[in-house]
Amino acid sequence: MTKHDAYAIVGAGLGGAKAAQTLREQGFTGPVVLIGEEHERPYERPPLSKGYLSGKDEREKIYVHDAGWYAEHDVDLRLNTRVIALDPGAHQLTFADGSTLGYAKLLLTTGSSPRPLTVPGAELDGVLYLRRVQHSDRLxxxxxxxxxxxxxxxGWIGLETxxxxxxxxxxxxxxxxxxxPLLRVLGREVAQVFxxxxxxxxxxxxxxxxxAEISGAAGTVDGVLLADGTRIDADTVIVGxxxxxxxxxxxxAGLAVDNGIVTDEYLRTSAPDVYAAGDVANAFHPFLDRHIRVEHWANALNQPQTAARAMLGQDASYDRLPYFFTDQYELGMEYTGYVEPDGxxxxxxRGDPATxxxxxxxxxxxxxLAGMNVNVWDVTKPIQELIRSRALVDPARLADPKVPLEALVEG
Known part of the structure; x- marks a missing residue:
C-alpha cells in the first residue's frame, strides 16, 4: 500500500470488525487495516457475562467472523499490536515496536476498560474483572x-455474573x-424488580x-471488609x-475528549479524517439533541457501521435509539430509549411486575422516553415508534394491555 491510502481501524472488537465488514460491503477496495491489542480475533462481549459464562454457548459462538473471513475479504488483521501514538496532522499511527502506518481515514473503536477498585488488597489473586474472554474463562x-x-x-455486569x-x-x-441495584440507570421503581x-x-x-479492604493470605483473596467492620468470607471477588x-x-493526540471522544452525528472527531464509535464515542445524537456515550452491545454493533459509511463520504448519521438487553435467571428483558438519572x-x-x-x-x-419489556417479546419496534413520535400519552391507556402500542403513537 502507499503511505496514506489505508483505512485504519484501531480496536479489534465487535465495533472494529463490523466497521471493516461495512467498508467491504459498501464497495471499498482499498487497504483496510484492523488493529487490536488482544491475541483473539474480534469477538462479542455480551456472551462473556451471559451464555458463554453460563456454559450455554460454545466458545466459537462469541466470534464476530469465522477465522478465515479477514483474509478472504483482504482485511489486514493485526492482533497483539498496540498503537502508542496518533499524529492527526501527519495522518500516521505509531506502534509499540516503533513501526508506523499512514492512513487516509482512521476509525477509533478503542472501547473501554473496567474501572479498578482502589482499596487495600485489590491486587490480590482472586480479585477478578470481566472484560475479556480470558476473564470469563477464569470466572x-x-x-x-x-x-x-x-x-x-x-450494575449489569455484577448482576449477570x-x-x-x-x-x-x-x-x-x-x-x-x-x-x-441499577438505581441510577433504572430509577427506584424498576430497580426494585432486580x-x-x-x-x-x-x-x-x-x-x-x-x-474498605480486600483481605487475603499468601497473596490470595479470602474475604471482603466493609466500612462498618463487617467481614464477608470469599473465595473469589468480582469487581463491577x-x-x-x-x-x-x-x-x-489533541482530540476533543469529554466523557469519551467527542464526535458529531456523523461520528467525526475534532481531527480531520478521524472518526470514533462504540463505547469510546461521546456522539451527538440528533433525535435526543445532545451528546451521549452508550456502553452497550447494540451501539458497538451499529454505530461503527455508520462511521464506516461516513468515512466513505456517504451522508450517514447515527440516530438509533439506545438499546440493551439482559438475561438473568428466568428474566429476559430489552430496554429501548434514553433517560437521564432522575430525568x-x-x-x-403495563402488566404486573410481580407476574x-x-x-x-x-x-x-x-x-x-424509554420502555423496558420483561419476558414480553416482539414489542421493540412499537416502543421505538412511540418514543420517536413524541406523542402525549394517557397513562391509563399506556398501562392497558388491551390498547395496542401502535394506537398510542397517534396520541
Whole structure:
C-alpha cells in the first residue's frame, strides 16, 4: 500500500470488525487495516457475562467472523499490536515496536476498560474483572457448587455474573453502595424488580455499603471488609464498579475528549479524517439533541457501521435509539430509549411486575422516553415508534394491555 491510502481501524472488537465488514460491503477496495491489542480475533462481549459464562454457548459462538473471513475479504488483521501514538496532522499511527502506518481515514473503536477498585488488597489473586474472554474463562472455573463469590457493584455486569454464579451453585453476596441495584440507570421503581429477582434466587444482596479492604493470605483473596467492620468470607471477588472509555490515544493526540471522544452525528472527531464509535464515542445524537456515550452491545454493533459509511463520504448519521438487553435467571428483558438519572416524571407499568411479564415506560411531560419489556417479546419496534413520535400519552391507556402500542403513537 502507499503511505496514506489505508483505512485504519484501531480496536479489534465487535465495533472494529463490523466497521471493516461495512467498508467491504459498501464497495471499498482499498487497504483496510484492523488493529487490536488482544491475541483473539474480534469477538462479542455480551456472551462473556451471559451464555458463554453460563456454559450455554460454545466458545466459537462469541466470534464476530469465522477465522478465515479477514483474509478472504483482504482485511489486514493485526492482533497483539498496540498503537502508542496518533499524529492527526501527519495522518500516521505509531506502534509499540516503533513501526508506523499512514492512513487516509482512521476509525477509533478503542472501547473501554473496567474501572479498578482502589482499596487495600485489590491486587490480590482472586480479585477478578470481566472484560475479556480470558476473564470469563477464569470466572467459569471459579463458579462451582459451594464456592463463596462476592460481587462488588450491582450494575449489569455484577448482576449477570451473580446470576451465573448462583445457577452454578455458588453462594453469592452482592455489595452495592446505592440503595438498590441499577438505581441510577433504572430509577427506584424498576430497580426494585432486580433486587427482588436476586433475593428470590438466594443472593445475599447488601445495599448501601462501602468496601474498605480486600483481605487475603499468601497473596490470595479470602474475604471482603466493609466500612462498618463487617467481614464477608470469599473465595473469589468480582469487581463491577463501572467502566471508563479508552481515550488515552485520542487525548494525547489533541482530540476533543469529554466523557469519551467527542464526535458529531456523523461520528467525526475534532481531527480531520478521524472518526470514533462504540463505547469510546461521546456522539451527538440528533433525535435526543445532545451528546451521549452508550456502553452497550447494540451501539458497538451499529454505530461503527455508520462511521464506516461516513468515512466513505456517504451522508450517514447515527440516530438509533439506545438499546440493551439482559438475561438473568428466568428474566429476559430489552430496554429501548434514553433517560437521564432522575430525568423522568413517572413510570407506568403495563402488566404486573410481580407476574414476571410486563413493560415499564419512563415518561416526562406526558411523553415516553424509554420502555423496558420483561419476558414480553416482539414489542421493540412499537416502543421505538412511540418514543420517536413524541406523542402525549394517557397513562391509563399506556398501562392497558388491551390498547395496542401502535394506537398510542397517534396520541
Amino acid at each position: 467459569k472455573e471459579a463458579f462451582r457448587p459451594g464456592a463463596r463469590i462476592v460481587v462488588i457493584g450491582a 451473580a446470576a451465573a454464579a448462583r445457577e452454578a451453585g455458588a453462594a453469592v453476596t452482592v455489595l452495592e453502595s446505592a440503595e438498590l 433486587a427482588d429477582l436476586h433475593l428470590r434466587h438466594g443472593v445475599d444482596l447488601q445495599p448501601s455499603v462501602q468496601v 464498579v463501572g467502566i471508563t472509555p479508552n481515550v488515552g490515544l485520542a487525548a494525547a 423522568y416524571g413517572q413510570v407506568v407499568f 414476571g411479564e410486563f413493560i415499564a415506560f419512563w415518561l416526562a411531560g406526558g411523553r415516553v
